[in-house]
Amino acid sequence: MNNNQTVLSVKKLTKVYQRADKKVEALKDVDFQLFKGEFLAIMGTSGSGKSTLLNILGAMDEPTSGEIDFSGVVDHQNIFKEPYATTYRRENIGFVFQSFHLLKDLTVEENIAMPLILKNVDFATIEEKVNELLELVQLTKWRKHRPLELSGGQQQRVAICRALITSPPLILADEPTGNLDFNTSHSILDIFKEINKSMRQSIVLVTHEPYVASFADRVLFFHDGRIKNEYQCREDSSDMERIMHEFKRILESPL
Numbered sequence: 001m002n003n004n005q006t007v008l009s010v011k012k013l014t015k016v017y018q019r020a021d022k023k024v025e026a027l028k029d030v031d032f033q034l035f036k037g038e039f040l041a042i043m044g045t046s047g048s049g050k051s052t053l054l055n056i057l058g059a060m061d062e063p064t065s066g067e068i069d070f071s072g073v074v075d076h077q078n079i080f081k082e083p084y085a086t087t088y089r090r091e092n093i094g095f096v097f098q099s100f101h102l103l104k105d106l107t108v109e110e111n112i113a114m115p116l117i118l119k120n121v122d123f124a125t126i127e128e129k130v131n132e133l134l135e136l137v138q139l140t141k142w143r144k145h146r147p148l149e150l151s152g153g154q155q156q157r158v159a160i161c162r163a164l165i166t167s168p169p170l171i172l173a174d175e176p177t178g179n180l181d182f183n184t185s186h187s188i189l190d191i192f193k194e195i196n197k198s199m200r201q202s203i204v205l206v207t208h209e210p211y212v213a214s215f216a217d218r219v220l221f222f223h224d225g226r227i228k229n230e231y232q233c234r235e236d237s238s239d240m241e242r243i244m245h246e247f248k249r250i251l252e253s254p255l
């Protein structure tokens with residue numbers, strides 16, 4: 001849960017893509033705050049702007065207008081320009097994607113260690129962190145294997161470790177359970193919940209599934225590039241049904 005210390009503050013954010021002779025407004029006047037230690041789900045149907053938002057929060061894309069106050073994450077604010085964008089991503093963000101994005105020729109432990117190798121961290125420190133993370137996700141005995149020898153759920157656990165190894169204040173996850181079956185998704189979401197609680201990292205997770213969103217502390221409902229409502233999870237068995245109900249109501253309302 002949050003203690004109201006702001007990590008990110010998003011104000012009147014818009015993103016317009018130019019596609020041939022047509023403008024696509026992917027984000028329209030998006031306003032929200034992310035709090036320290038908060039697990040926030042961004043929920044919406046396909047095309048509602050979820051990935052666009054995540055890409056902007058990760059400085060992989062620039063907004064068309066509006067502001068993001070990143071002062072809860074970094075000192076400088078010019079994060080959309082190089083070299084700041086790369087530094088911001090490397091130092092402050094852990095990315096987890098639907099399709100894992102692991103390097104297939106490297107072992108599990110090499111994949112996890114890569115962000116620290118790139119930062120020239122000493123071997124002993126890297127080994128200690130890799131061991132700790134492998135234990136957290138119960139993959140110690142798979143450390144010498146390569147990603148393609150692992151199940152989808154195991155590969156996603158490796159990707160989560162890689163995202164965590166620099167201890168970033170912010171984890172951005174785009175449909176991290178999209179390629180996984182129900183039970184595997186549950187165990188991956190439990191890991192997100194656990195790291196959020198134990199390490200106090202803030203998480204922004206994009207999903208179109210009420211079940212996945214119900215693991216978060218708060219859900220922002222996106223529709224047609226706008227935030228239509230939000231839901232504070234009660235952490236009980238009613239969350240999924242309430243999220244589903246609210247999502248359905250939003251989809252059935254006129255734009």
Ligand SMILES: Nc1ncnc2c1ncn2[C@@H]1O[C@H](COP(=O)(O)OP(=O)(O)OP(=O)(O)O)[C@@H](O)[C@H]1O
Nearest residue numbers: 017019024026044045046047048049050051052053
């Ligand atoms: N690079 C781009 N160029 C042009 N239009 C884009 C681009 N990226 C996204 N869009 C458009 O912006 C809108 C929002 O897309 P976005 O990918 O953010 O949605 P989404 O909610 O993540 O969808 P999905 O769940 O299918 O990934 C869509 O209409 C999409 O076609």
